[in-house]
Each structure stands twice: as C-alpha cells, then as structure tokens.
Amino acid sequence: MEKKIAFITGATSGIGKASAIALANLGYNIIATGRRKDRLENLKDELPDGIELYTLCFDVRNKEEVKKSIGSLPESWQKIDVLINNAGNAHGMDPIQSGSLEDWDAMIDINVKGLLYVSKEIMTGMVERQSGTIVNIGSIAGKEVYPNGNVYCASKHAVDAITKGMRIDLNPFGIRVIGVHPGLVETEFSLVRFKGDAARSKTVYQGLQPLTAEDIADTIAFAVSRPPHVVLADIVILPTAQASTAVLKKSI
Numbered sequence: 001m002e003k004k005i006a007f008i009t010g011a012t013s014g015i016g017k018a019s020a021i022a023l024a025n026l027g028y029n030i031i032a033t034g035r036r037k038d039r040l041e042n043l044k045d046e047l048p049d050g051i052e053l054y055t056l057c058f059d060v061r062n063k064e065e066v067k068k069s070i071g072s073l074p075e076s077w078q079k080i081d082v083l084i085n086n087a088g089n090a091h092g093m094d095p096i097q098s099g100s101l102e103d104w105d106a107m108i109d110i111n112v113k114g115l116l117y118v119s120k121e122i123m124t125g126m127v128e129r130q131s132g133t134i135v136n137i138g139s140i141a142g143k144e145v146y147p148n149g150n151v152y153c154a155s156k157h158a159v160d161a162i163t164k165g166m167r168i169d170l171n172p173f174g175i176r177v178i179g180v181h182p183g184l185v186e187t188e189f190s191l192v193r194f195k196g197d198a199a200r201s202k203t204v205y206q207g208l209q210p211l212t213a214e215d216i217a218d219t220i221a222f223a224v225s226r227p228p229h230v231v232l233a234d235i236v237i238l239p240t241a242q243a244s245t246a247v248l249k250k251s252i
C-alpha cells in the first residue's frame with residue numbers, strides 16, 4: 001500500500017523537525033518546509049530507512065511563494081493526508097506601548113496569515129478527497145495573556161479561533177482538526193524571540209524542566225494515529241513545573 005504523506009511547516013528546527021521525525025517513524029513520507037534549505041536537506045539523515053523526504057523552501061509570509069511552492073509538488077506528493085501548521089515564532093517581548101511594528105507584522109504575518117496561506121493550498125485537496133488531518137500548533141499563549149506577550153498572545157488566540165473555525169467548516173468533509181497548545185518548550189523559540197540573545201533566552205528555562213520538542217512531537221504522533229473516528233480536538237500540554245503562563249515552580 002502507498003505510504004501516507006505528512007506536510008510539516010517549520011521543519012528546520014524544534015517542534016516541526018521533531019514532528020517530521022515522529023511522523024516518519026509512524027511510516028509517513030514527509031514534505032518538510034522552512035526557509036533554511038541546508039537544514040531541510042540534512043533532515044534526510046534523521047529519517048528512518050524507507051521513508052521518502054520532499055523539501056520545499058519558502059517563507060510562509062509570501063502568499064505567491066506559498067502557492068507556487070505547494071503547486072509545484074509532483075503528482076505523487078499531492079495527496080497530503082496530514083498537515084502540521086507549525087511554522088511560527090514570537091518576535092520581541094515588550095510592553096504594548098513600546099512594541100515594534102516590525103515584530104508585530106512578523107507575528108501576525110507568520111503565525112496567523114502564513115498558517116492560512118498554507119492551509120488554503122492544502123485544504124482543497126482534503127475537501128475533494130473528504131479526508132485528512134490538520135494539526136495547528138497554537139500555544140498556552142493562545143489560551144491566556146501574559147505581561148508583554150500582547151501581540152504574540154493575540155496571534156496564538158487567532159490560531160485557536162482559526163482551529164475551531166476549521167473544525168466547524170470542515171466537519172461535512174470528515175476532516176479532523178487538532179489544536180496543540182504547548183507551554184514552555186526549549187527550542188530555538190526564545191533565541192528568535194530575543195533576537196539571538198542566548199543568555200537571555202536561557203533564563204526562560206532556568207530552574208525548571210521545560211518540555212522538549214520530542215514531547216510535543218510524541219503527542220502529535222499519538223493524536224494523528226488515533227482511529228479515524230477519533231479527534232483529540234484541543235490539547236494543552238505543559239511542563240509539570242508550569243501551572244499557567246504566570247505560575248512556574250522554579251528552583252532558582
């Protein structure tokens with residue numbers, strides 16, 4: 001039987017990369033996307049034997065590029081069974097009154113509009129085939145708002161709303177829509193948020209055991225591999241040391 005296909009955005013790092021490996025371990029052929037071409041190519045070495053990898057290098061902010069890249073998939077890669085909308089980041093962490101317009105644009109354009117552009121290209125086929133699973137990576141920041149989280153939280157609240165909207169509108173077509181909302185996960189996330197300041201980014205996770213990208217990927221793999229009549233609609237996953245965005249059990 002032909003292998004199923006999983007399409008993963010932001011597969012060059014963190015949760016996306018770990019998810020590509022986890023889905024490959026479930027037997028999916030992988031379409032991995034991101035802007036860093038070298039990292040996409042290196043992913044092949046981390047996938048099990050017998051799994052095929054197709055890479056697409058594009059910026060999710062650019063709707064023409066998204067359409068052209070996904071439209072360029074060879075026929076044998078077009079029947080996408082699972083879409084993982086993961087690409088995203090926080091940019092900056094400032095009070096709203098001093099936030100930067102560039103950071104705001106980045107978060108809305110990548111986390112919200114990018115997710116929509118990619119989904120638009122892939123949902124059409126799922127609707128025609130009346131099957132498919134969409135996993136949207138939201139955040140605890142999409143369930144709560146924390147100091148200086150303002151626009152990042154807004155972007156993730158939007159992801160939560162879009163996820164619910166997808167589940168409703170795609171319901172007639174038997175498409176499963178899963179929202180995964182992690183708390184603190186140690187990836188390149190804080191490095192990007194703090195613009196390469198490694199020391200500041202380390203302090204986010206100091207004194208507690210954060211989640212790993214693999215913890216989230218395991219959860220995604222579990223959700224995706226439930227029988228077709230089961231949808232884990234809304235998953236919040238936190239480190240044990242985190243009770244909410246504000247309540248953290250830190251040893252220092």
Ligand code: NDP
Binds near residue numbers: 011137139185
């Ligand atoms: P990483 O920074 O490690 O990974 C982010 C991924 O997104 C990279 O692969 C990056 O690829 C991709 N990406 C970013 N911007 C773009 C863009 N403009 N176009 C295409 N791809 C892009 O962070 P995480 O793995 O932690 O983050 C993944 C998702 O998980 C995000 O949506 C994030 O908001 C969410 N999340 C993270 C949490 C955490 O604590 N780490 C907690 C809750 C949610 P490239 O740079 O190569 O384009």
Ligand code: 8X3
Binds near residue numbers: 182185245
């Ligand atoms: C990432 C988790 O709490 O840093 O979405 O916003 S948090």
